Amino acid sequence: MVGVTGTLVLAGTPIGDTADAPPRLAAELERADVVAAEDTRRLRRLTQALGVHTRGRVVSYFEGNESARTPELVEALENGSRVLLVTDAGMPSVSDPGYRLVAACVEKDIKVTAVPGPSAVLTALALSGLPVDRFCFEGFLPRKAGERLGRLREVADERRTLVYFEAPHRLDDTLAAMAEVFGAERRAAVCRELTKTYEEVKRGPLKDLAVWAAEGVRGEITVVVEGAPESGPSDLDAAELVRRVQVREEAGERRKEAIAAVAAETGLPKREVFDAVVAAKNAARQSPADGKGLS
Numbered sequence: 001m002v003g004v005t006g007t008l009v010l011a012g013t014p015i016g017d018t019a020d021a022p023p024r025l026a027a028e029l030e031r032a033d034v035v036a037a038e039d040t041r042r043l044r045r046l047t048q049a050l051g052v053h054t055r056g057r058v059v060s061y062f063e064g065n066e067s068a069r070t071p072e073l074v075e076a077l078e079n080g081s082r083v084l085l086v087t088d089a090g091m092p093s094v095s096d097p098g099y100r101l102v103a104a105c106v107e108k109d110i111k112v113t114a115v116p117g118p119s120a121v122l123t124a125l126a127l128s129g130l131p132v133d134r135f136c137f138e139g140f141l142p143r144k145a146g147e148r149l150g151r152l153r154e155v156a157d158e159r160r161t162l163v164y165f166e167a168p169h170r171l172d173d174t175l176a177a178m179a180e181v182f183g184a185e186r187r188a189a190v191c192r193e194l195t196k197t198y199e200e201v202k203r204g205p206l207k208d209l210a211v212w213a214a215e216g217v218r219g220e221i222t223v224v225v226e227g228a229p230e231s232g233p234s235d236l237d238a239a240e241l242v243r244r245v246q247v248r249e250e251a252g253e254r255r256k257e258a259i260a261a262v263a264a265e266t267g268l269p270k271r272e273v274f275d276a277v278v279a280a281k282n283a284a285r286q287s288p289a290d291g292k293g294l295s
Contacts, residue, residue: 005110006033006081008073010098012117015089015220016195018049024115026052032084034076036061036069038097042088061085066097070104077110089220090119095139095165120194121163124222127201128161128189131227135161141174148174152181154251157244157265159227166221175210178225182206187226193219236266238276245277 009028014020029035029047033056037043040060047054061069073083085092085101091114092098105112121137138155141148141164155162166174171190178188184207192200198219202212206225241262248258259277263270 004080005108006077006079006083007111007113008077008101008105009082009084009113009115010092010102011084011086011115012091012119013046013086013089014195015118015120015123016193016199018046020118020195021046021050022115022117025117026050028084028115029054031082032056033081034059034073034083036073036083036085036101038062038087043086046086056082056084061097061101063097066100070100073101074104074108074110077105078108090121091117094119094121094137118195120165120191120220120222123194124189124191124201124224125161125163127191127194128224129203130161130187130189130224132161134159134227135163137163140165140167143170145173145177148177149181150250152177153247156181156247157228159230161227162225164223164225166223168217168219168221171217171221171223172210172213174223175206175213178223179206179210182225182228189224190217191222191224192217194222236268238279241266241268241273241276242280245273 009032011025011028012022013025029050029052032054035043035054035056035058037058038061040058043054043058059069059073061073077083085098087096087098090096093102102112125132125135136155136158138151141151164174175188175190178186185205188204188206188209190202190209190213192198192202196219202209204212244262244266245255245258248261249255253261255277259273260270262268263273266273
């Protein structure tokens with residue numbers, strides 16, 4: 001019918017055990033006019049495991065062709081097609097292809113719906129044993145050491161539980177960097193191969209987990225890290241105030257803004273934070289060989 005647009009369906013797929021596939025997934029796979037899959041070979045294995053057949057056209061939709069293929073899928077949707085988007089595991093758009101297509105559909109006023117399914121983020125969070133009332137998902141950290149440290153410093157004072165994805169061959173370096181920035185005793189959990197045969201959840205202080213990971217870890221990894229502890233004004237010395245200002249400056253804030261932000265989060269007068277920063281700056285000037293403070 002002219003003027004009637006189709007529907008984009010974001011479908012969650014199993015993160016390990018195919019028995020976790022949501023019941024609606026099979027029906028949507030058979031119903032879709034177009035199935036956009038991150039890996040068409042994995043899609044084929046999934047449909048075989050579920051015992052379903054796709055009647056619609058199957059196309060690849062992954063990081064390398066996401067920008068180029070999005071207009072094609074939008075055009076199909078504008079012509080009334082029902083497009084099903086699936087990734088290798090979990091929900092589309094969550095560290096996987098999908099965001100560009102959803103944004104394009106929203107702009108064109110095309111209906112977008114979802115088939116809720118398994119999520120490594122929520123599964124790891126639930127199994128971690130860490131607070132789950134407030135959390136934030138940080139995805140994958142940068143591969144380069146300097147950029148990775150910078151990203152971690154941005155959330156060093158984040159009080160919500162943090163969730164990350166990481167490649168197994170970078171896990172030991174990442175945990176060591178977390179111990180350096182967040183503190184060696186900060187609690188964390190490394191969740192490996194969730195819902196699969198060799199599922200494992202390793203819990204402990206970051207320093208211990210870094211030592212464990214140095215021996216080599218395999219599989220798909222999700223890391224959950226405890227948020228920064230709440231500190232009252234009486235618990236903070238001048239050095240800690242200076243450190244917090246430095247973290248914010250390294251993340252791109254101007255010093256004046258960083259001082260105001262630290263004062264707001266600690267409940268201290270801005271003057272007290274400012275004085276601590278000035279004292280550290282003067283001390284660094286007087287001892288240039290040892291000074292690593294503010295410049």
